[in-house]
Amino acid sequence: xxxxxxxxxxxxxxxxKRTKPPELNVFMALVLIIVTFEVLGWLIYRDSFLFxxxxxxxxxxxxxxxxxIILQVSIIGIIAIGVTQVIISGGIDLSxxxxxxxxxxxxxxxxxxxxxxxxxNPKAVFGAWAMDLPVxxxxxxGLACGLIAGCVNGLxxxxxxxxxxxxxxxxMVSARGLSKWWTNGQPVSFPTEGFAALGKGMMPVVYxxxxxxxxxxxxxxxxxxxxxxxxxxxxxxxxxxxINVARHKVLIYTIAGMLAAIAAIxxxxxxxxxxxxxxxMYELDAIAMSVIGGVSLAGGRGSIIGTVLGALIFxxxxxxxxxxxxxxxxxxxxxxxxxxxxxxxxxWRQRRTAARM
Amino acid sequence: MSDIIxxxxxxxxxxxxxxxxxxxxxxxxxxxxxxIMGDNGAGKSTFVRQITGVEQRTRGDIVFYGKPVSFAGPxxxxxxxxETVFQTLALADHLDVADNLFLGRxxxxxxxxxxxxxxxxxxxxxxxxALEKTGVKIPNIHNTIERxxxxxRQCVAIARTATFHSRLTIMDEPTAALGVQETAQVENxxxxxxxxxxxxxxxxxxxxxxxxLVDRIVVFRRGRIVANLKKEETDGQDVVxxxxxxxxxxxxxxxx
Numbered sequence: 001x002x003x004x005x006x007x008x009x010x011x012x013x014x015x016x017k018r019t020k021p022p023e024l025n026v027f028m029a030l031v032l033i034i035v036t037f038e039v040l041g042w043l044i045y046r047d048s049f050l051f052x053x054x055x056x057x058x059x060x061x062x063x064x065x066x067x068x069i070i071l072q073v074s075i076i077g078i079i080a081i082g083v084t085q086v087i088i089s090g091g092i093d094l095s096x097x098x099x100x101x102x103x104x105x106x107x108x109x110x111x112x113x114x115x116x117x118x119x120x121n122p123k124a125v126f127g128a129w130a131m132d133l134p135v136x137x138x139x140x141x142g143l144a145c146g147l148i149a150g151c152v153n154g155l156x157x158x159x160x161x162x163x164x165x166x167x168x169x170x171x172m173v174s175a176r177g178l179s180k181w182w183t184n185g186q187p188v189s190f191p192t193e194g195f196a197a198l199g200k201g202m203m204p205v206v207y208x209x210x211x212x213x214x215x216x217x218x219x220x221x222x223x224x225x226x227x228x229x230x231x232x233x234x235x236x237x238x239x240x241x242x243i244n245v246a247r248h249k250v251l252i253y254t255i256a257g258m259l260a261a262i263a264a265i266x267x268x269x270x271x272x273x274x275x276x277x278x279x280x281m282y283e284l285d286a287i288a289m290s291v292i293g294g295v296s297l298a299g300g301r302g303s304i305i306g307t308v309l310g311a312l313i314f315x316x317x318x319x320x321x322x323x324x325x326x327x328x329x330x331x332x333x334x335x336x337x338x339x340x341x342x343x344x345x346x347x348w349r350q351r352r353t354a355a356r357m
Numbered sequence: 358m359s360d361i362i363x364x365x366x367x368x369x370x371x372x373x374x375x376x377x378x379x380x381x382x383x384x385x386x387x388x389x390x391x392x393i394m395g396d397n398g399a400g401k402s403t404f405v406r407q408i409t410g411v412e413q414r415t416r417g418d419i420v421f422y423g424k425p426v427s428f429a430g431p432x433x434x435x436x437x438x439x440e441t442v443f444q445t446l447a448l449a450d451h452l453d454v455a456d457n458l459f460l461g462r463x464x465x466x467x468x469x470x471x472x473x474x475x476x477x478x479x480x481x482x483x484x485x486x487a488l489e490k491t492g493v494k495i496p497n498i499h500n501t502i503e504r505x506x507x508x509x510r511q512c513v514a515i516a517r518t519a520t521f522h523s524r525l526t527i528m529d530e531p532t533a534a535l536g537v538q539e540t541a542q543v544e545n546x547x548x549x550x551x552x553x554x555x556x557x558x559x560x561x562x563x564x565x566x567x568x569x570l571v572d573r574i575v576v577f578r579r580g581r582i583v584a585n586l587k588k589e590e591t592d593g594q595d596v597v598x599x600x601x602x603x604x605x606x607x608x609x610x611x612x613x
Contacts, residue, residue, distance in 0.1 A: 223463050226456060226475060241431075242462065
């Protein structure tokens with residue numbers, strides 16, 4: 001309190017005095033983890049993690065690995081973009097993984113091709129009318145699924161006032177049930193060429209980056225973004241300031257639902273099939289990416305850039321473990337530890353901010 | 358009669374069986390600063406909540422600038438020109454000063470529904486102007502609220518009310534949580550408002566502050582108004598007598 005500037009400070013706008021972005025810490029963590037794997041790689045296998053060591057390839061970096069790192073987090077990363085907004089607003093979304101499952105099943109049913117190698121599609125869900133539809137149809141069906149699911153979440157949370165944890169847990173279970181019921185547990189396969197092209201190769205990365213940029217701008221530059229932070233920061237204040245909190249929450253959860261649906265479209269296209277078990281645990285991975293990226297579970301704090309960095313940390317760790325030839329079981333164990341660590345760090349950061357008062 | 362800014366007639370609020378506010382008749386004239394005093398639970402905050410649309414009254418009329426009003430919510434009241442500094446500061450801790458000043462009524466560069474694009478520059482300029490006008494001093498307006506002292510936070514909350522051409526300012530215990538120096542700063546801002554001729558309703562427990570700042574004191578007791586005192590015609594002990602129930606003005610007799 002001693003350093004406050006009553007009566008002497010005066011009004012200032014000094015861009016240089018702006019505090020450094022918190023994403024910097026996440027970026028430093030990412031670099032640190034990469035360096036760790038690099039060092040361990042040289043120590044154990046005399047091989048580089050990120051740099052090219054093969055003579056027959058002319059490149060500085062090991063692009064194959066870098067591409068895999070980004071590709072494997074892109075689809076969950078898209079979900080995490082929505083989850084980030086939900087968490088910033090002080091909520092939580094446990095349903096996104098199940099929305100992916102249900103949406104993938106339904107989308108794929110509208111993306112099937114009539115003839116497989118000259119024979120009728122063995123996995124056909126509907127009759128001939130739903131075969132070989134233009135690619136726009138499954139896309140719109142998928143977006144509609146996400147819209148409905150997100151709306152259900154949002155309306156439940158905003159108007160029945162039940163905690164987001166419970167509301168989205170309900171949809172998590174129900175949507176998973178729906179995806180199993182849809183075809184009695186049978187996978188849905190053989191999409192049209194047009195649909196299969198959606199998620200081919202590195203396309204998921206393109207969508208991920210494009211959506212990340214779009215929502216970064218939306219959160220930073222629009223009223224929607226400002227109100228999302230305000231609600232997460234102090235919901236009563238937001239309400240007293242005249243923000244329609246209930247309506248805004250419906251919007252946030254709807255956007256999150258639609259991003260999960262986009263992830264489902266890309267995932268089912270990439271895999272050329274949809275299964276009832278698709279997207280299991282994705283919600284937790286998406287939450288983990290956000291939290292690792294500095295999004296506070298208490299609300300009000302976080303950013304899309306942070307979440308993208310969080311997703312990269314996630315990808316680097318998984319790749320790094322594979323690189324070090326460690327068992328997949330270790331990956332999961334360590335993943336859990338990292339999530340807990342990130343939350344502890346968040347708590348500690350909050351207490352420090354409070355203590356500075 | 359046209360200089361009456363706010364008038365309430367028989368304003369009443371019941372929470373179930375609890376009669377939190379009963380038949381409050383209150384007037385505020387142009388440029389007047391009025392204090393509302395009373396014990397905890399006397400109905401002061403309830404009274405304010407009815408005027409500002411935070412709650413819906415059980416019965417009674419509110420007349421604002423000659424027009425009967427019925428606000429559906431705080432935004433309605435704000436649009437009509439009633440600005441309130443709430444007892445619990447209505448600030449978002451993770452946002453900066455300009456964001457908080459314009460929360461819920463952001464300046465827009467490009468209109469696109471909820472995705473309208475913010476005009477940060479205009480909001481920053483208006484923020485600096487508002488802080489200048491109220492004499493609020495904040496080291497850096499790009500600091501988030503969580504990095505500020507209690508006094509600075511309160512100043513931001515008050516500056517918010519002064520940013521917009523408010524026609525009535527209501528402050529609910531603005532200095533309750535502040536230190537001596539910070540209290541002085543807030544009181545200075547209130548004096549600035551007085552000089553500018555802006556009407557004010559001040560809820561306060563601080564007798565010295567009330568005697569210092571306002572023209573008139575209205576005392577609430579157990580949900581009813583029990584006294585309406587001109588500052589020149591009363592003193593601290595007298596007011597306390599009304600607050601505690603030792604005295605009731607004749608015209609309010611039978612009320613409490």
